[in-house]
Amino acid sequence: EDKVVQSPLSLVVHEGDTVTLNCSYEVTNFRSLLWYKQEKKAPTFLFMLTSSGIEKKSGRLSSILDKKELFSILNITATQTGDSAIYLCAVQSNTGNQFYFGTGTSLTVIP
Amino acid sequence: DTEVTQTPKHLVMGMTNKKSLKCEQHMGHRAMYWYKQKAKKPPELMFVYSYEKLSINESVPSRFSPECPNSSLLNLHLHALQPEDSALYLCASSQDPGRLNTEAFFGQGTRLTVV
Numbered sequence: 001e002d003k004v005v006q007s008p009l010s011l012v013v014h015e016g017d018t019v020t021l022n023c024s025y026e027v028t029n030f031r032s033l034l035w036y037k038q039e040k041k042a043p044t045f046l047f048m049l050t051s052s053g054i055e056k057k058s059g060r061l062s063s064i065l066d067k068k069e070l071f072s073i074l075n076i077t078a079t080q081t082g083d084s085a086i087y088l089c090a091v092q093s094n095t096g097n098q099f100y101f102g103t104g105t106s107l108t109v110i111p
Numbered sequence: 112d113t114e115v116t117q118t119p120k121h122l123v124m125g126m127t128n129k130k131s132l133k134c135e136q137h138m139g140h141r142a143m144y145w146y147k148q149k150a151k152k153p154p155e156l157m158f159v160y161s162y163e164k165l166s167i168n169e170s171v172p173s174r175f176s177p178e179c180p181n182s183s184l185l186n187l188h189l190h191a192l193q194p195e196d197s198a199l200y201l202c203a204s205s206q207d208p209g210r211l212n213t214e215a216f217f218g219q220g221t222r223l224t225v226v
Contacts, residue, residue, distance in 0.1 A: 034214055042115075042201065042217040043154070088153055090215075098167055099144070099203075099215050101153035 002027045004091050004102035012108045017079050021105045023089030024071040033065055033072050034099065036088040043088055046074070079109045117202050117218035125226055126192060132221045134185040134202030143185040144215065145177060146201040154201055160185060192225045199223075 004025045013019055025033065032050045036043035047056045049065035049072055056063050060079075065072045076083055089102040115136045124130050134143065142161050146154035159167035160179045168177075174196075176188040185202055199222055203215040 032213075036217075041199070041219040045214045045216065048214050098156050098159050098169075099205075100156065101146075104153045106151075 002091070002093065002100050004089055004100050006087075006089050006102040006105050008105060009103060010106040010108070012110065013079055015079060015081060015109055015111050017109075018075065018077045019079060019107060021074040021076075021087050021089075021107070022071060023073070023102055025089075025091045025102075026070065027091045027093050027100065029094040030067070031092045031094045034090045034092065035063055035072070035074050036090060038086045038088055038104075039084075046087075076107075079107075081109050081111055083107060084109045115202055115204055115216050115218035117200075117221050119221060120219065121222045121224075123224045123226060124189065124192065126194070128192075129188070129190045131189065132187040132200055132202075132223075134187075134218055135183055136204045136216070137183055138204065138206075138216070139182075140204035140206050140216075141182060142205045143179065144203040144205075145175075145185070145187050146203065148199040148201055148220070158187075189223075192223075194225050197224045 007022045032048050034048045035046040047063045052065055052067040060077045063074045086104045086106050088104050090099040092099050118133045144159050145157040147157055148154040156169050157171045158177045163179045174191050178186040199220045201220045202218040205215045206213040
C-alpha cells in the first residue's frame with residue numbers, strides 16, 4: 001500500500017529559527033514528490049522534486065529529495081510568523097495520475 | 112489564468128437534499144481531481160479524471176457522484192449525505208496526464224456542512 005509519512009506532526013518555533021520538515025514515502029512507480037503550504041483553504045505549490053540530490057530553493061525555503069532512502073526534507077531558514085501553516089508532502093506515481101498526501105506538519109512560528 | 116475556481120465556497124445541506132459542487136479551470140489541464148479534507152487531516156483523494164474520463168475512484172460511496180462535462184469543468188453531485196461527510200472539498204487540476212513533472216493546482220475549496 002502506498003504511504004506518505006511526515007514528521008513531526010506539529011512544531012512550534014520562534015521567529016528567526018530554522019526548521020526542517022521530513023517526508024518519507026513508499027510509493028509504487030514513483031514519479032515526483034511535491035511540497036505544498038496550506039494556510040486556510042487551498043494548498044499552494046512550493047516545490048516539485050524528481051531527481052535525487054538536487055536542491056530546490058526559493059527564498060528562505062529549500063528542499064531536497066533522496067530517492068535511495070525514499071525521503072525528502074523541507075528547510076525553512078529565518079522563520080517568520082507568516083510561515084505558520086500546514087506543510088503537506090505529496091507523492092505522485094506513474095500508475096494512475098493521483099497525488100497522495102502525507103499526514104502534514106503543522107508549523108507555528110511565534111514572535 | 113492560473114486559477115482553479117470552485118463554487119460555492121460554503122454549503123449547508125440536509126441529509127435528504129441533492130446539491131452539486133462545481134470546479135472550473137481554463138489552464139488546458141486534462142487531469143482533474145476531487146479531494147476531501149477533514150479538519151487537521153491531509154487531503155484524501157476521491158476521484159481522478161483524465162481526458163474527461165474517470166480513471167480513479169478511491170472506493171467513494173455512491174452518494175458522491177462525479178461528472179466531467181468537458182475538459183474545463185468538474186462537478187461533484189451530492190445526494191443523501193451523512194453528517195460525517197462534512198468537510199472541505201478540494202478540486203485540483205494538472206497538465207496532460209501523460210506528461211512527467213507536473214504539479215497539481217488547487218481550488219479554494221467548498222466548505223460543506225451536512226445537517
